[in-house]
Amino acid sequence: NAGVTQTPKFRILKIGQSMTLQCAQDMNHNYMYWYRQDPGMGLKLIYYSVGAGITDKGEVPNGYNVSRSTTEDFPLRLELAAPSQTSVYFCASTAVRGTEAFFGQGTRLTVV
Amino acid sequence: GNSVTQMEGPVTLSEEAFLTINCTYTATGYPSLFWYVQYPGEGLQLLLKATKADDKGSNKGFEATYRKETTSFHLEKGSVQVSDSAVYFCALSDRNTGNQFYFGTGTSLTVIP
Numbered sequence: 001n002a003g004v005t006q007t008p009k010f011r012i013l014k015i016g017q018s019m020t021l022q023c024a025q026d027m028n029h030n031y032m033y034w035y036r037q038d039p040g041m042g043l044k045l046i047y048y049s050v051g052a053g054i055t056d057k058g059e060v061p062n063g064y065n066v067s068r069s070t071t072e073d074f075p076l077r078l079e080l081a082a083p084s085q086t087s088v089y090f091c092a093s094t095a096v097r098g099t100e101a102f103f104g105q106g107t108r109l110t111v112v
Numbered sequence: 113g114n115s116v117t118q119m120e121g122p123v124t125l126s127e128e129a130f131l132t133i134n135c136t137y138t139a140t141g142y143p144s145l146f147w148y149v150q151y152p153g154e155g156l157q158l159l160l161k162a163t164k165a166d167d168k169g170s171n172k173g174f175e176a177t178y179r180k181e182t183t184s185f186h187l188e189k190g191s192v193q194v195s196d197s198a199v200y201f202c203a204l205s206d207r208n209t210g211n212q213f214y215f216g217t218g219t220s221l222t223v224i225p
Contacts, residue, residue: 004155031211042201042217043156050211058212090155098144098163098207103155 023091118216135202
C-alpha cells in the first residue's frame, strides 16, 4: 500500500525557475496538506485542502500555489523560485479532521 | 489559538538510558495529541497518539499521557536503543476548531552505544 507518494525526491532549481511538486494519496482521504521543514524550525503549513476543489492558505503561502482537482492529487506549484524556498517539503493527508496524518517521504528542494 | 511547545534539543543519551521529551500545548478546544518520529532522510511517521484527557498512547516502548490539567503530553521511554536516534515531533489537531495540525519544533535524539 503506497500511502502518500511525493515526487521528485530531490531537485535543484535556479532562481526564477518554476516547478511543480507532486503529491498523491491512495487512501481516499479528504484532507491534504503541504508543509515545509527548515532546519530547527519544525514544520510550517503552506496550503491545505479539505476536499476536491477546495484549498486554503496556511501559515506561509507566499510564493506557492496549489490546486485540488481530484481527491487523490494535491500538487504544489512554485512559480518564481527564490533561495528562501530552499527547504524540505512534505505532503500529508488525513481521513477526518483531528485524526492522525500520513506523510510522504519529502522533496528536498535547493534554489541556487 | 492552538500551539505546541517542545523541549529544545539536541539530546544525547547512552544506550539503555531513560528518555523524557517534554511537550506542552495550548488549545482552545479538545485536541488530539500526537508524537511523530522522523528518521534521517525520511518523512514523519506516527509514533503514538491520545485523543482525550488521561489517555495513554504507547508504541515500541514509548509512552505519553494526555494531561489536561498541566496541558502536557511528555514522551518517555525506559531504555533507549541506538535505533531510536531520530527527530521527535509533538503535534496537536483539533477537529472542532480547525483543519490543520500544529507541530512543535522537533527534538533531535542521538543514542550512543
